[in-house]
Amino acid sequence: MSSINSSHLSVLVNPGSTLAALLRKGKQCKAVNWKKRTTMEKQESVIDPAKVKGEIKQILEEFNKAERLDSLEKKGMVKVLQKIEVVFREIIGDDPSTEEHYGKLADEIHEKVNDLMNSPKLSPYATGAAASSSKDDFSWNQVREREDQGAFDFESALKVLDYKELRCLSFCFSFFCSFSTPVEVNKRELIHWLIGMDLIDEPLEGQQVLAKLVAEEVLCPVTNGETAQSSRLTIHPSVLANPSRRRLDPYEGMQIDRLFISSILGPLRRISLQTVDRLAAINTSAYTLNAKIFDRLFKMKKAKVVHLGSWHPDMDYVVVEDIIIKVLNELKNLKEIRFLSLQGISRLQVLPNSIYSLSKLKILDLRACQDLADLPKGIESLQQLTHLDLSQCYELHNIPKGITSLVNLTVLKGFVVDPDSDHSHTRFRKYKKRLAANCQFSELSKLGKLAKLTVRTRMANFPATHDLEGLCEMQELKKLRITWVCGTTTSQEADPSKVYTLRRFPLALQKLDLRATPEAIASRLLGLIGNRSHNQLKKLYIRGGGLWKLDLQKYCFPNVEVVRLRFLPKLHMNWYEFKPCFPKLTRLEIFRCPHLIFFPCDVNGIWEEQ
Incomplete structure (x- = not known):
């Protein structure tokens, strides 16, 4: 790494750290015994807006020099600025009167972050991250050469697609073309969105549709140069280069208030959002969910896909303002939701009960909600649920027993097997009664359609005999992942002679x-x-x-x-x-x-x- 680049990055980090410390100190002063302070003490603890703006000005000046930095350093700059933006949002949330000073600064930082993230040096399409390493790899240079030579015929590719594949492609186009530069989407996310939009029925069908679109090269895989297998897709570059190709009936899309919105009727600017059939609302760049975003969302009474969390690598967390946690209860009014993702959202400690009123919900993605500690009773009301993702929810230590009533559940990720939630060896009656509401691993055998299961455990001797008995009863289970995390403990069934008396394993696995x-x-x-x-x-x-x-x-x-x-x-x-x-x-x-x-x-x- 060059000395010039390193100095630029340090110049950015130092005022950034100073600014963050300044804002947090002011926030703490406001929070602790504010009313009891003297007038002089209050004046000393108030943040000086002029000083803050000076630090921001210095940061943004260095930000504008970012073209001279490499990809790694740019990502570091983005992280620093994102954290500073979060602090601004916290200050404004605690004291709305500061919106006048810091609201515009926070928005300006957010826009600069988006500009930097969309720059070519952070894009794998320009850095050669998609370089070919085998016969199945995708090379952007090869595609552009074929396009220049006329080898890629977009119209001919569309003619070989059937009705369902064209509708799926239309939705994909409406999403990808709402961005000014190419973006990547994980295949899993894309398949879940298509299920939520009622365009396909199951993941296997989605894999077949996407494979056909990739085969015709209207969608393209992005590989990392180390393996031929790609989990991410993007749009063919010629589509973005040719505006006439961007619109493919029947879906149209646009970005409003940092939400991607897709409709099945005419241009969104000409119609009322309440009357549109089949709406999708996907968070594209909002690292902080505020009232403005939810005001827009709650007007979409027929929304089927709502993705409020993160979905791309550069957006690894989303902050929810404290007041918005209560607003999530209004989700109960969006009765048509099939897909809901709160992935990576922080400060969400308890899942809102309103989500249990979404009777048509098929996919619930709570992955990486690292503050989530409790799933309240009532999850059994989600009878249409087929996918539940609780992976990376490290504060979650038990799962309610009601999950065993979800007869249509085929994918369960992040099931927790904890000593604290296992009452099979608990001696005290009061603890047994309290833990009886928790689902035991062996009880998952009641889920007759369960095909994919991931488990996180702190029990060093898991699975024990009774766990294996339940596992063998899962006749449809095809994929199983078990992770033993740090701090594993051993339950009372630790004698090797008492463990694994069962001599079989799920045959369908x-x-x-x-x-x-x-x-x-x-x-x-x-x-x-x-x-x-x-x-x-x-x-x-x-x-x-x-x-x-x-x-x-x-x-x-x-x-x-x-x-x-x-x-x-x-x-x-x-x-x-x-x-x-x-x-x-x-x-x-x-x-x-x-x-x-x-x-x-x-x-x-x-x-x-x-």
């Missing part, structure tokens, strides 16, 4: 992902799967933990085709010991496994059968 697995548990779990010719396991991922050896006599996985091994410092094997354990292996990925020797992997740790 196709993918198993084990993370930070204790050594004894990893050995026993893999032993249940190994040497079982009738199981259907195709993918085995092991990340971290104490696994140290795979013995051919004990572990043979006859149907596994893909293996991923990461962060396994204790695992000692060579290729000639490893390969017989996986006779049908077609792909192997290795990362940070220093004692796996003589493996025929490339520089990226990948081996594929030719």
Whole structure:
């Protein structure tokens, strides 16, 4: 990193840190015994707007020099400015009279952040992040060359799409074309939006539709140059370059108040939002959810897709103003919602009861709501729910028993198995009564359609025998991930002779992902799967933990085709010991496994059968 770049970044960080400290100090002074202070003490603690504006002016001057910085430093600058904006919003929320001084400054910082995030040096399309590394990779340079040579025929591509695929493409176009520069969207998010809009019925159908759109190159995958598999999509660059291609009936979209809004009728400027059928409202750039955004949202009585949280890598958190937490209760008036995402929203400690009144809700995304600590009773009212994502909600320690009544649930992420929520070994009656309202892992077997499950646990001997019994009753379960987090403890059923008396595993399971697995548990779990010719396991991922050896006599996985091994410092094997354990292996990925020797992997740790 050049010295010029480093000095620019430090010049930005220093006034930024000074400003943040100044604002927080003023906020604390306002909060602590304000009424008891003397007039002189109050004057000393009041923030000087002139000094604040001076610091902001210096920051923005350095911000305008950002073209000379590389991508990494730009991201650092963005993070600093985002944090300063959050402090401004907090100050204004505590003292509305400061809106006059700081409201415009906060908006100006937000706009500058957006400009920098949309600049070419932060875009993978300009930096070569999508460089080709295999036959399936996507290269932007190749696409532009084909477009210049006339090899890409947009109109011909549309002719081979059926009615459903065209409608899905229309919605995708309305979203991507509302941005002035290319943006990337995770396939999962895009599929969930299409389900919410009633354009497709299930994720598998969505994968097929997107695969067809990618095959015709109207949508393009974005890879990182290390793997041919891409989880993100964007629009073909020729569409953005040609305004006549941007509109594709029947959907149209535009951005209003930092919300993307899509409708199925004519231009939004000519119609009333209350009368539009099939509305989608997606947060595009608001790091702080304020009253203005919700005023716009609550006018959309027929909204089906509401994505208030984050959805792209540069937007890893969203702050909700304290007063807005109460406003979330008004979501109960949006009766048509099928998809709701509050992903990454902070300060949300309890899920509003109003969400339980959304009887048509199919997908509820609460991922990375790191302050979420409680799911109130009543979740059983969401009978249409098929997807529930609670992953990365680290303050959440138990799940209400009502979840077992969600008969249509097919995907459950972030289920918590905690010693505090397990009443199977609790001696005291009063604690048993209190914990009886929590859902136990074995009770998930009541979810007859459950196909994908991720679990987070602090119990070192999980899963115990009764957990495995419940797991084996999940006959539709195809994907399972278990993560053992820091601070794992052992329950009373710790005697190895009492654990794993059950000698079977879910037969329909196709993918198993084990993370930070204790050594004894990893050995026993893999032993249940190994040497079982009738199981259907195709993918085995092991990340971290104490696994140290795979013995051919004990572990043979006859149907596994893909293996991923990461962060396994204790695992000692060579290729000639490893390969017989996986006779049908077609792909192997290795990362940070220093004692796996003589493996025929490339520089990226990948081996594929030719």
